[in-house]
Amino acid sequence: MPTSLLPLSFFLIFLPFQTALSSSTDAFVFGGCTQQKYTPDSPYQSNLNSLLTSLVNSATYSSYNNFTIMGSSPQDVVYGLYQCRGDLSMPDCATCVARAVTQTGSLCPSACGAAVQLQGCYVKYDNATFLGVEDKSVVMKKCGPSVEYDKESEIVGRRDAMMAGLMGGGGLFRVGGSGEVQGLAQCVGDLSLGECQDCLSVAIQRLKSECGAGAYGDMYLGKCYARFSSSGSGSGDNNHYYPKSHNDKSSNDGEKTFAIIIGLLAGIALLIIFLAFLRKVVDRNGK
Numbered sequence: 103m104p105t106s107l108l109p110l111s112f113f114l115i116f117l118p119f120q121t122a123l124s125s126s127t128d129a130f131v132f133g134g135c136t137q138q139k140y141t142p143d144s145p146y147q148s149n150l151n152s153l154l155t156s157l158v159n160s161a162t163y164s165s166y167n168n169f170t171i172m173g174s175s176p177q178d179v180v181y182g183l184y185q186c187r188g189d190l191s192m193p194d195c196a197t198c199v200a201r202a203v204t205q206t207g208s209l210c211p212s213a214c215g216a217a218v219q220l221q222g223c224y225v226k227y228d229n230a231t232f233l234g235v236e237d238k239s240v241v242m243k244k245c246g247p248s249v250e251y252d253k254e255s256e257i258v259g260r261r262d263a264m265m266a267g268l269m270g271g272g273g274l275f276r277v278g279g280s281g282e283v284q285g286l287a288q289c290v291g292d293l294s295l296g297e298c299q300d301c302l303s304v305a306i307q308r309l310k311s312e313c314g315a316g317a318y319g320d321m322y323l324g325k326c327y328a329r330f331s332s333s334g335s336g337s338g339d340n341n342h343y344y345p346k347s348h349n350d351k352s353s354n355d356g357e358k359t360f361a362i363i364i365g366l367l368a369g370i371a372l373l374i375i376f377l378a379f380l381r382k383v384v385d386r387n388g389k
C-alpha cells in the first residue's frame with residue numbers, strides 16, 4: 103500500500119486564487135486527481151455518489167468523518183473522508199465540504215480518486231484505502247516574499263516562538279500568535295494524536311527551513327498542514343485567513359461604534375455652545 107498516495111498517483115492542480123468575492127473559507131488551495139478513471143454509470147460511480155452524499159451530510163454535525171462504501175465486488179469499494187478546520191462552525195463546515203465535493207467533480211471528472219483542499223476544509227476519496235495512513239509528503243508549499251530586512255530578526259523570532267507554541271499545543275487543530283505573527287495547524291482526523299504531532303513537527307520544521315524569513319508560509323503535507331503569516335508585512339495575500347481576524351474585526355467594529363458616539367457627543371457639545379452663544383447675543387440685544 104503506497105503511503106504517499108497523493109504525489110505518486112495524483113496530478114496536482116493549482117488554480118490561481120479565486121476572486122476576492124469568494125469568502126475566505128471556501129477559497130481554493132489545491133486539488134489533485136488520480137489518473138485512473140471509472141466507467142460512467144458503473145457500480146463504482148454509484149458508490150462514489152453515495153460516499154459524497156455521506157460526506158456532505160456528515161459535515162452538518164461533525165468536523166471530521168470517514169466513510170467506506172462497500173460494493174458487491176471488491177473493485178467497487180470507495181473510501182473517503184473530510185476534515186474541516188477546527189474553528190469552523192457546523193454550518194460553515196457543511197457549506198465548505200459541499201463546495202469541496204462540487205470542486206472534486208469539476209476538477210476530476212470520472213477520476214477514481216480526488217482530493218481538494220479549500221481554506222476551511224479538505225475532502226479526499228479514492229478506491230485504494232488511505233484512511234488512518236500517515237502521509238508526510240509535501241503536497242503544496244507556498245512561501246511569501248522576505249520581510250523587510252530591518253524587521254527580519256524580530257519577525258523570525260516571533261515566528262519561531264509562535265511555531266513552538268503550535269508544536270506544544272495538543273490536539274488536531276492549533277492556533278498560535280506572537281505579536282503580528284499568526285499561525286495555525288490542522289491534522290486530518292484519521293491520525294492519532296501521536297501521528298498528528300509527528301506530522302506537524304515535519305511540517306513546522308520544513309516551514310522554518312524552507313520559508314526562511316518569508317512574510318508568510320504554507321506547508322501542506324498529505325495528512326496535516328501548518329501555516330503562518332505576519333500581518334503588516336505587506337504580503338498583499340488576502341487569501342490568508344486566521345481565526346484571530348474574527349477578533350480584529352469585532353474590535354474594529356467596536357472602534358467604529360466608539361467613533362460614532364464620540365462624534366455625536368462632540369456634535370451635541372457644539373450645539374450647546376452654539377445655543378449658549380445665541381442666548382448671549384439675544385440677551386445683549388435685549389438690554
Ligand SMILES: *[C@@H]1O[C@H](CO)[C@@H](O)[C@H](O)[C@H]1NC(C)=O
Binds near residue numbers: 230231
Ligand atoms: C482503482 O481503480 C483502478 C481503475 O479501475 C484500478 O486499476 C485499480 O487497481 C484500483 N485500485 C484498487 C486498490 O482497487
Ligand SMILES: *[C@@H]1O[C@H](CO)[C@@H](O)[C@H](O)[C@H]1NC(C)=O
Binds near residue numbers: 234
Ligand atoms: C472511520 O469511522 C469509523 C466510524 O465513524 C470510526 O470508528 C473509525 O475510527 C474511523 N477510522 C479512521 C481511520 O478515522
